[in-house]
Amino acid sequence: MRAILVRRLMTALPTMAAVILLSFLLMRVAPGGPFDAERPLDPATRAALAHAYGLDRPLIEQLGRYLLGLAQGDFGPSLVYRDFSVGDLVRQGLPVSLTLGGLALAVALPLGIAAGALAAMRPGGWADRVLMLAATIATLLPSFVTGPLLVLAFALLLGWLPVSGWGGGDPRHLLLPVIALALPTAGAIARLARAGLATTLAQDHVRTARARGLSEGRILLRHALRPALVPVASYVGPAAAGLLTGAVVVETVFALPGLGRYFVQGALNRDYPLVLAVVILYAGLILLFNLIADLLYGWLDPRAAG
Amino acid sequence: MIYAVDGLMATIGGQHILSGVSFSLDAGECVALVGASGSGKTTTAFAPFGLLPAMAGGSARLEGEELIGCSGTTLRGLRARAGFVFQQPATALAPHLTIGAQLAEAWRQTGAPRPTHEELVALLAEVGLDEPERLLAAYPHRLSGGQRQRAMIACAIAHRPALLVADEPTSALDAPLRAGIMRLFDRLRQTRGLALLLVSHDLPAVAGHATRALLLDNGHVVEAGDARTVLTYPVSREGRALVTAMPRLDEPLPPRPPIGAPLLEARGVSVDYALPGWRRRRLEAVKDADLRIAEGEAVALVGHSGSGKSTLARAIGRLGPQSGGSVHWRGAALPPRARMRTGHRRLIQPVFQDPAASLDPRWTVAEIVAEPLLRLRPELDARQRAEKVRTLLDEVGLASDFLDRRPATLSGGQAQRVAIARALAPEPELLLLDEATSALDVLIAGRILDLLLRLQRTRRLAMLFVTHDAAAARKLCHRTIAMEAGRIVER
Numbered sequence: 001m002r003a004i005l006v007r008r009l010m011t012a013l014p015t016m017a018a019v020i021l022l023s024f025l026l027m028r029v030a031p032g033g034p035f036d037a038e039r040p041l042d043p044a045t046r047a048a049l050a051h052a053y054g055l056d057r058p059l060i061e062q063l064g065r066y067l068l069g070l071a072q073g074d075f076g077p078s079l080v081y082r083d084f085s086v087g088d089l090v091r092q093g094l095p096v097s098l099t100l101g102g103l104a105l106a107v108a109l110p111l112g113i114a115a116g117a118l119a120a121m122r123p124g125g126w127a128d129r130v131l132m133l134a135a136t137i138a139t140l141l142p143s144f145v146t147g148p149l150l151v152l153a154f155a156l157l158l159g160w161l162p163v164s165g166w167g168g169g170d171p172r173h174l175l176l177p178v179i180a181l182a183l184p185t186a187g188a189i190a191r192l193a194r195a196g197l198a199t200t201l202a203q204d205h206v207r208t209a210r211a212r213g214l215s216e217g218r219i220l221l222r223h224a225l226r227p228a229l230v231p232v233a234s235y236v237g238p239a240a241a242g243l244l245t246g247a248v249v250v251e252t253v254f255a256l257p258g259l260g261r262y263f264v265q266g267a268l269n270r271d272y273p274l275v276l277a278v279v280i281l282y283a284g285l286i287l288l289f290n291l292i293a294d295l296l297y298g299w300l301d302p303r304a305a306g
Numbered sequence: 307m308i309y310a311v312d313g314l315m316a317t318i319g320g321q322h323i324l325s326g327v328s329f330s331l332d333a334g335e336c337v338a339l340v341g342a343s344g345s346g347k348t349t350t351a352f353a354p355f356g357l358l359p360a361m362a363g364g365s366a367r368l369e370g371e372e373l374i375g376c377s378g379t380t381l382r383g384l385r386a387r388a389g390f391v392f393q394q395p396a397t398a399l400a401p402h403l404t405i406g407a408q409l410a411e412a413w414r415q416t417g418a419p420r421p422t423h424e425e426l427v428a429l430l431a432e433v434g435l436d437e438p439e440r441l442l443a444a445y446p447h448r449l450s451g452g453q454r455q456r457a458m459i460a461c462a463i464a465h466r467p468a469l470l471v472a473d474e475p476t477s478a479l480d481a482p483l484r485a486g487i488m489r490l491f492d493r494l495r496q497t498r499g500l501a502l503l504l505v506s507h508d509l510p511a512v513a514g515h516a517t518r519a520l521l522l523d524n525g526h527v528v529e530a531g532d533a534r535t536v537l538t539y540p541v542s543r544e545g546r547a548l549v550t551a552m553p554r555l556d557e558p559l560p561p562r563p564p565i566g567a568p569l570l571e572a573r574g575v576s577v578d579y580a581l582p583g584w585r586r587r588r589l590e591a592v593k594d595a596d597l598r599i600a601e602g603e604a605v606a607l608v609g610h611s612g613s614g615k616s617t618l619a620r621a622i623g624r625l626g627p628q629s630g631g632s633v634h635w636r637g638a639a640l641p642p643r644a645r646m647r648t649g650h651r652r653l654i655q656p657v658f659q660d661p662a663a664s665l666d667p668r669w670t671v672a673e674i675v676a677e678p679l680l681r682l683r684p685e686l687d688a689r690q691r692a693e694k695v696r697t698l699l700d701e702v703g704l705a706s707d708f709l710d711r712r713p714a715t716l717s718g719g720q721a722q723r724v725a726i727a728r729a730l731a732p733e734p735e736l737l738l739l740d741e742a743t744s745a746l747d748v749l750i751a752g753r754i755l756d757l758l759l760r761l762q763r764t765r766r767l768a769m770l771f772v773t774h775d776a777a778a779a780r781k782l783c784h785r786t787i788a789m790e791a792g793r794i795v796e797r
Contacts, residue, residue: 203397204392204394204397204398205397205398205399205400205401207357207392207398208390208392208398208399208400208458208461209400210357210385211355211357211385211388211390212385212386212411212412212415213382213383213384213385213386213387213415213416214382214411214415215382222403222411223400223403226402227400227401227402299402300402301401301402302401302402302445302447303401303445303447
């Protein structure tokens with residue numbers, strides 16, 4: 001456990017450094033700049049703006065200044081949302097995305113695992129077939145289809161829930177986007193759990209459990225489920241990072257002020273500091289969740305911990 | 307009477323695989339079921355308890371209660387009253403539960419209260435395991451093979467069953483560990499009055515420990531009676547075949563074919579691997595090993611699992627890594643693995659332990675045997691190759707109707723014959739046999755050994771026979787070299 005932590009942290013730092021460096025350079029290599037609009041600015045204004053943000057300095061100096069700021073927790077100013085710093089924007093968007101993604105994960109995990117376990121109880125039975133068909137459909141349907149369909153059904157036709165907006169975090173506003181976000185993840189988890197359980201239930205140690213006279217339900221929960229969830233853990237790690245840093249499509253469909261839209265708009269506008277901040281956040285979360293997944297492996301199957 | 311089986315039958319998918327098997331077990335007795343693989347011995351042991359996908363008929367009574375034909379829930383309760391030990395201790399224990407948790411679960415399977423720590427420690431001591439504190443908190447993969455099987459036995463007797471069913475409990479273990487497990491069973495029979503139903507292909511162990519033996523062939527009992535008598539003086543044809551196939555340490559040695567000039571010489575070969583972690587520690591699998599093989603000579607390389615014998619053989623055959631030393635072929639240095647030319651490759655050919663795993667399941671037998679010819683004998687055209695494949699199959703005792711079969715349709719013995727034909731195809735001078743008979747049951751392994759003896763005479767083949775079966779090594783080989791912890795300790 002300690003060894004895994006140390007090893008992961010030792011690789012995490014160079015990984016983060018490489019991510020920052022590469023995104024910094026790639027953004028500059030991409031054609032266009034933050035001050036290119038449909039109507040070109042006159043050269044003098046443009047030069048003044050570039051000077052104000054330090055964009056006229058050598059690239060290496062810009063990188064140095066950025067890293068220095070970063071070390072002090074300063075993500076720099078936004079080049080497009082001129083009245084805000086990138087830190088302000090992230091502070092606004094992140095709680096929304098974290099709430100949405102965290103809830104979606106909290107729904108998808110138990111839902112997917114329960115569906116997978118139920119299906120694996122009787123392979124080829126009707127429950128197996130219905131659940132796996134549902135899981136496939138849930139995985140295949142993109143959230144820009146399920147989102148509007150949910151709105152159509154529950155907001156417009158039935159009128160039970162609001163159509164869109166954040167509503168200050170009102171649970172009624174959250175319900176539909178959480179479902180739209182959770183469904184594909186739950187489908188994927190269900191399929192992975194079902195496959196993992198099918199493999200585990202055919203293994204020797206399950207026969208030992210059967211020889212002990214345990215009931216099938218107890219065998220499934222105590223002897224098969226944990227080793228069977230290893231593939232689920234390796235999927236959920238990166239998936240969770242994606243869910244938490246803003247689901248662009250769902251945030252757009254439901255007009256939620258999350259982080260996802262900053263990512264897209266920032267990239268389109270060449271808002272260098274904004275994009276870098278979101279990328280760093282995303283990479284950090286990926287590293288964090290892969291670490292959690294690693295620690296989970298050790299608990300799910302102690303052989304993995306060595 | 308603890309367990310009485312009368313006229314037991316079993317069918318899988320409507321096909322009869324067992325009929326009319328009867329025997330009974332009293333407290334402290336051991337009945338052994340022996341026979342070739344596929345003879346129905348495991349089915350006899352497990353089918354009445356519903357642990358196989360087979361339908362059981364006839365009668366099997368555990369402490370007076372009928373197992374056959376009762377409902378699933380009833381059978382579950384009855385099954386819990388017996389104890390079971392399986393062949394592979396490495397996979398039969400749950401990987402994610404500590405030994406302590408599994409023992410506690412087994413202890414309570416017939417409704418006993420949760421065991422105290424002292425009770426579990428006493429149980430481990432009873433099966434001969436030291437360091438109970440460490441073992442109770444350990445996961446199975448932290449235990450050695452022998453410790454795992456003892457832990458498995460502790461689980462099987464934790465709820466104080468009257469009957470213990472053990473399926474090949476020693477076949478995954480080395481010889482000294484086997485003897486230890488058999489002695490443990492003897493002790494449990496004496497101290498607990500445990501009745502033991504033992505499935506085994508270790509005939510000497512059965513003769514030495516079992517009260518009675520049942521010899522099965524093709525789902526029928528062909529011989530039954532006192533274990534020592536049945537296995538020493540079998541009267542049935544099947545019984546004699548089984549007993550004679552087993553190489554024994556007390557039979558006279560056949561004359562050895564003559565030995566020619568020195569063929570292969572390994573000088574100071576060592577193999578080490580980097581251990582995971584950033585401290586760059588290395589595991590020395592083979593240390594400074596010297597080995598000589600002459601033309602037509604068979605050399606046995608014996609040792610426990612983990613002693614480095616396979617690693618050494620693979621390094622010599624240029625199939626695995628080598629970190630130090632040199633290997634010479636007829637006096638000239640053999641190039642390292644990456645720089646072996648086809649001319650060198652032809653000389654040394656391997657046969658592996660698990661024939662089913664070493665043959666590509668999608669290829670036909672003809673393709674498998676012909677493959678080495680394509681590269682190593684490029685002078686042959688397609689017709690010559692086909693002819694050669696037929697001759698090779700004939701040489702290993704397979705008819706030409708095997709040409710189009712795929713590995714999945716072959717038995718273990720047939721698959722190993724195909725693997726041997728494949729190895730013979732490029733006309734090697736040295737055959738590397740890496741546990742080539744260990745995965746096969748007695749009867750089949752005996753026939754493969756006979757085939758190797760014949761090849762030794764007809765082809766003047768040199769062989770390096772990696773094995774842990776001392777009797778087989780003695781039958782086939784001129785010399786035996788023993789390895790221990792990566793070093794050659796005896797020659």
